[in-house]
Amino acid sequence: MKTKDCPITRIxxxxxxxxxxxxxxxxxxN
Structure with a gap:
């Protein structure tokens, strides 16, 4: 997972x- 392409916080x-x-x-x- 690249943080530069898709910035996402730890939370x-x-x-x-x-x-x-x-x-x-x-x-x-089920």
């Missing part, structure tokens, strides 16, 4: 990862 990145983990857990639960 935004952590929230992004958290949402992905919840989505994976939801899909795995």
């Amino acid at each position: 935004q990145w952590s929230l992004y990862l958290c949402s992905n983990l919840k989505r994976l857990e939801f899909l795995a639960g």
